[in-house]
Amino acid sequence: MGLLMGLLVSASARGQEVEEPITIEILKERAARAVQRQDVDAAKVVIIQTGDIETKEAAELALRIVEKMKYDGKLSEAAVRTIEEMNSPDVQEWVFREVRGSMNWKLRVILLEIVGSSKDERAYPILLSALDEKEGTFQATAAQLLGNRGDRRAIEPLIRLMVALDKKMGVVWQQCQASLEKLTGQDLDLGVDFETWWIAHGDGVKKEPKPVAPPDPVEGEPIGRVEKGKHAREATFFGLKITCQKIVFIIDVSGSMQRKDPPPAEDQRTGTRGQPAPEPGEDRRRILRAQKELKRTIRLLDSAVEFNIIAYSDEAIHWSRRGLRKATKDSKEKAIKFVGRFKADGTTWTDVALEEAYQSNGDAYCFYLLSDGTPTHEGGEEPGDTEAIIENIYEMIPELDIFRRVRIHTLGFRGANREFMRKLSEMTGGSYRDIR
Numbered sequence: 001m002g003l004l005m006g007l008l009v010s011a012s013a014r015g016q017e018v019e020e021p022i023t024i025e026i027l028k029e030r031a032a033r034a035v036q037r038q039d040v041d042a043a044k045v046v047i048i049q050t051g052d053i054e055t056k057e058a059a060e061l062a063l064r065i066v067e068k069m070k071y072d073g074k075l076s077e078a079a080v081r082t083i084e085e086m087n088s089p090d091v092q093e094w095v096f097r098e099v100r101g102s103m104n105w106k107l108r109v110i111l112l113e114i115v116g117s118s119k120d121e122r123a124y125p126i127l128l129s130a131l132d133e134k135e136g137t138f139q140a141t142a143a144q145l146l147g148n149r150g151d152r153r154a155i156e157p158l159i160r161l162m163v164a165l166d167k168k169m170g171v172v173w174q175q176c177q178a179s180l181e182k183l184t185g186q187d188l189d190l191g192v193d194f195e196t197w198w199i200a201h202g203d204g205v206k207k208e209p210k211p212v213a214p215p216d217p218v219e220g221e222p223i224g225r226v227e228k229g230k231h232a233r234e235a236t237f238f239g240l241k242i243t244c245q246k247i248v249f250i251i252d253v254s255g256s257m258q259r260k261d262p263p264p265a266e267d268q269r270t271g272t273r274g275q276p277a278p279e280p281g282e283d284r285r286r287i288l289r290a291q292k293e294l295k296r297t298i299r300l301l302d303s304a305v306e307f308n309i310i311a312y313s314d315e316a317i318h319w320s321r322r323g324l325r326k327a328t329k330d331s332k333e334k335a336i337k338f339v340g341r342f343k344a345d346g347t348t349w350t351d352v353a354l355e356e357a358y359q360s361n362g363d364a365y366c367f368y369l370l371s372d373g374t375p376t377h378e379g380g381e382e383p384g385d386t387e388a389i390i391e392n393i394y395e396m397i398p399e400l401d402i403f404r405r406v407r408i409h410t411l412g413f414r415g416a417n418r419e420f421m422r423k424l425s426e427m428t429g430g431s432y433r434d435i436r
Helices: 002-015 024-037 040-050 058-069 075-085 089-098 105-116 124-130 136-149 150-164 173-182 193-199 286-300 329-340 350-360 386-399 418-427
Strands: 246-252 304-312 316-318 366-371 407-412 433-434
Touching: 024 040, 024 058, 040 058, 040 075, 058 075, 058 089, 058 105, 058 246, 075 105, 075 304, 075 386, 089 105, 105 386, 124 136, 124 150, 124 350, 136 150, 136 173, 150 173, 150 193, 173 386, 173 407, 246 286, 246 350, 304 329, 304 350, 316 350, 350 366, 350 386, 366 418, 386 418, 407 418
Parallel strands: 246 304, 246 366, 366 407, 407 433
Antiparallel strands: 304 316
16 A cells, blocks of 8 residues: 555656756856847846846846847846845845946946835935936936935936036936926926026025026027027927927827817807807817927927927838938928828827837937827727737836937827826826817
């Protein structure tokens, strides 16, 4: 009987697969195979598995996989989340040490993201010192993280950096502006404007602002001002200021853009007997309003601006397949003709348009996304795929943006998914605007 039971137990054990324990040596072998094949999915699995080991060696392996996989955004974001969740004091000490070290700047951006999400008081001086780095994306990351932390000690350093960059602007300047808006509640145009405001209000006691030398009259001119003097006009898009120098306009041209919206309530007129307001005119058709406003904005772009336009419905059509173009007189005329050919038809593939905007316009650091609906490939009044597409966008943006720091400003006609558009702009330090 004992022999029979022994044979049964032995047979049962042979019938079950014993899961191989994860070791750093096994992960290194799997990583080597994934890198050799440049298999992103397999590499991501290995990065996530390093979180089960929670050692300094495992954290470093996660970073080296990212490095050898050419800094793929999906893997970079996975490395941030995995190392962030490692609770080992040794790993945390390693992160705080290496972020100041001599690693490739992209690996240090990953470590800086981890430091920025930490509640450790050592994070603030590290982020502060990162503002002085030479690599722009590293500086921009630090500026964004300082704003996200809500630490008002960062206001003065951010103002100093923004003032120094007022003449050339750029992605670091943009992130300083976005973080200062968060920290001060002020929507100001230039670093010198924040400086003047802070002198007067910074310590809660109103003081006379010190004289601020005006920026250079040519190079320091806020982007979009095409006339000089008190009648200078500033480029705006449905009321949002254009302060970026490298821009992509992403315009929804789906079928619903054919609809006409009634005027704002305060502008509506009724008959003497309370008759309903008349049918909205052609000037209230969404596609025509978008075309008219975008043409106006393009005409006002400063010659220093580089821009592109993507019109999207169930495909994304690029004005320039070569990426950003200088806002010369010739390119503006060509862009305006492109805008004039917009036709409202199809569904709302917002995910595809955003992905292509990132991939085909590598230097852009501001997107202006205009829509009147919700992301969907199916279409219809209540599309069943919207929730999945929106979740995919929320996951995709950090992956595409980790080494970019693009601000996405969103603008919505009536019927737009405001919750989605607001969250998208908040994620990236942008603004949301209702189009009435």
